[in-house]
Amino acid sequence: MTASIIKLSTTAEDHHIARMAAVALGLTILENAIPSPLPGVKPGLANIVTLIVLARYGWRTAAWVSLLRVVAGSLLFGNFLTPGFFLSLSGAVLSLIVLAFARHLPARWFGPVSHSIYAAFAHITGQMLVVYLWLIPHAGIAYLIPIFATAALVFGAVNGLIAARFMDDKTIYPQITQIHTD
Amino acid sequence: MYGAALQHIKPGDWLTLLLSSLFVVALTLTLWSGDLADKAIIRSGGKIFREVPLSPDQQIEVPGPLGISIISIQQRKARIASDPSPRQYCVRQGWLQQAGEIALCLPNQVSVELAGSKKKYDSLNY
Numbered sequence: 001m002t003a004s005i006i007k008l009s010t011t012a013e014d015h016h017i018a019r020m021a022a023v024a025l026g027l028t029i030l031e032n033a034i035p036s037p038l039p040g041v042k043p044g045l046a047n048i049v050t051l052i053v054l055a056r057y058g059w060r061t062a063a064w065v066s067l068l069r070v071v072a073g074s075l076l077f078g079n080f081l082t083p084g085f086f087l088s089l090s091g092a093v094l095s096l097i098v099l100a101f102a103r104h105l106p107a108r109w110f111g112p113v114s115h116s117i118y119a120a121f122a123h124i125t126g127q128m129l130v131v132y133l134w135l136i137p138h139a140g141i142a143y144l145i146p147i148f149a150t151a152a153l154v155f156g157a158v159n160g161l162i163a164a165r166f167m168d169d170k171t172i173y174p175q176i177t178q179i180h181t182d
Numbered sequence: 183m184y185g186a187a188l189q190h191i192k193p194g195d196w197l198t199l200l201l202s203s204l205f206v207v208a209l210t211l212t213l214w215s216g217d218l219a220d221k222a223i224i225r226s227g228g229k230i231f232r233e234v235p236l237s238p239d240q241q242i243e244v245p246g247p248l249g250i251s252i253i254s255i256q257q258r259k260a261r262i263a264s265d266p267s268p269r270q271y272c273v274r275q276g277w278l279q280q281a282g283e284i285a286l287c288l289p290n291q292v293s294v295e296l297a298g299s300k301k302k303y304d305s306l307n308y
Contacts, residue, residue, distance in 0.1 A: 105194065106194070108192070109192055109193050109194030109195075109197075110192060110194035110195060110198070111190060111191070111192045111194075111195055112190075113190065113191050113192070113195040113198070113199070114192075114194055114195045114198040117198050117199070117202050118198070121202070142213050143213060143214065145209060145213055146206065146209050146210035146213055146214060149205070149206045149209050149210075150206055150210075153199075153202050153203065153206050156202075157199060160195075161187055161190055161191070164190035164191075165186075165187070165190060168190065
């Protein structure tokens, strides 16, 4: 049997996206260790990475990082193509759609905190849509919406602040640029 | 430290925070305000035995095939205080307060349902 080598030609940008997605994955795994009072109420720490990537490298890169994180994360946790995977996916997709618009808000007035809050609301909207249309088609889930909305507001604001803090930090910024250029 | 965190919030972000908070409060108020009940509909053997308002506190004895179920109404709430049915599910259900709540005693065929100003569906088929 002859050994065959499949060599994909990758660009520096591919490597960069993969690194960022790996950081997001690390945060996802970290987050899974935190116990949650209610399934679905999670801080969404990986979105900090998405926010930073969005601000630095644009929407296309952010979409790659976010979706790679969802798919690779589901493979790691063994829930690829299960309801949990589709919940993550719908949340991520709706967040990205909202971020595509939110990032055009005037930067003088709106920062990562606003982006993060809008994305968090979009995330929970996407998840509730999947839950309602597919998993639990019962109006009773409306009782849970205030809890999820409150969590989205709080965690969205906190994640936005963390992202803004990281982007401001002059000691971290050079490292990010270095990753980008190497 | 808090000052350092606050400097990352731009004026528009404050606006976002304010509007989102209002939105969450409005959502909570609309989704969590159950319709308060006005009256209790008591049924025995499938037929309406009595319809009573929730305002005066009272005890009502309802006869069924097994014996007498006692329904008590107190402070705009209703419950089945005692019932001869073996499993006592309806008694254990406790106080009913919101419109649409039902306690059903089987096999004594006694039920109490709270009704509000508007009738809600309890099941839909399509």
